[in-house]
Amino acid sequence: MKITRIAVYQVDLPLDKPYWLSGGRLKFEKLDSTIVSIETDQGITGWGEGCPWGVTYLPAFAGGIRAGIAELAPALLGQDPCHLDQINHSMDTALPGHLYIKSALDIACWDILGKAANLPLYTLLGGRYSSHVVLQNSVSTGTPDEMLAIVRSGRAKGYTVHTVKIGADVGLDIERIHTLLADLQPHESITFDVNRAWLPDQAIMVMNTINNARPYFEQPCETLEECRTVRQFTRQPIILDECIQSFESLLLAQRTQTAQGIGLKIGRVGGLTKAKRMRDFCVSTGMRMNIEETGASQIGDTAAIHLAIATPETHRHASWDCSALHSVVTADGGYIREDGKATLSDKPGLGIEPRLEILGQAVAVYS
Ligand code: MG
Secondary structure (H helix, E strand, O other), X not given: XXXXXXXXXXXXXXXXXXXXXXXXXXEEEEEEEEEEEEEEOOOOEEEEEEOOOOOOOXXXXXHHHHHHHHHHHHHHOOOOOXXXXXXXHHHHHHOOOOXXXXXXXXXXXXXXXXXXXXXXXXXXXXXXXXXOEEEEEEEOOOOHHHHHHHHHHHHHOOOOEEEEEOOOOHHHHXXXXXXXXXXXXXXXXXXXXXXXXXXXXXXXXXXXXXXXXOOEEEOOOOOHHHHHHHHHOOOOOEEEOOOOOOHHHHHHHHHOOOOOEEEEEHHHHOOHHHHHHHHHHHHHHOOEEEEEOOOOOHXXXXXXXXHHHOOOHHHEOOEOOHHHHEOOOOEEOXXXXXXXXXXXXXXXXXXOEEOHHHHOOOOEEEO
């Protein structure tokens, strides 16, 4: 099988409500998603998506994906999309680094592989471990009462895992944490995601106010070294998210015992091929994962749910689904969100059917 054509689409994803990241320093109103189709000489088409979480979250931006695909497309045309490791080797040779640019192309090739094999992606990624994937209730930052209302609203919808954005103001953060911990139900889990907003001294002060509760803290500080300092002087499990940009950074986080869990974001680490390698390493070394996209509509989120459901439940925490924050439907047939859980069909590949009227005209075509 050979790749004959790559088409690139741009879709705006306006969020239903503005989303405030930790510390209130970042406000998001819209995401800019890039969706790609890869066509082959055997009539099979695969779909993928890449969507950074705004421009300030990571060293990644939407225009970069589209510019990068222009560089990568000539290296992929004529190649067999089912040879995923080779496809990734070609992309890494043609354009070293820039992992986030490659994810949509990698996902589209996995979709082709699944359709060619007549198997759902989760089978090819390791096999289905459970009927569903637990989803996160994503809580934007605000006053303690505003955040409590979002937690309770998520609880009423069936969510049992809450991921709460805090950071920057130590006094207010302590108030937020203790308000939410007091309301936490025995069967629930809560993560306080700082998104790098604290310095180590602030993280140590805040985390050491907690005695008998069992929250996770996510990405307390900017760098791995700062987070490692926090690890040495605190007791709660730490999840690293923004720091985990590649297999190498995962290796360092594990070797230095900085994190007990990671955010495995498909888009950030370069797609399903590289995320699967990291997933396997985490399973082998006892690290828990939130397997999810960086930002996405149904196409990207469905890819992440396939990898999550093919991962032992013992090593999963919960997946964030960006599609819950916006109403733009780019595809049918993907994962279904219900009662705080995601389920998948057993259709081949991603199992999605893109809505061409939403994608509009391709902004670039390579053939
Ligand atoms: Mg995070």
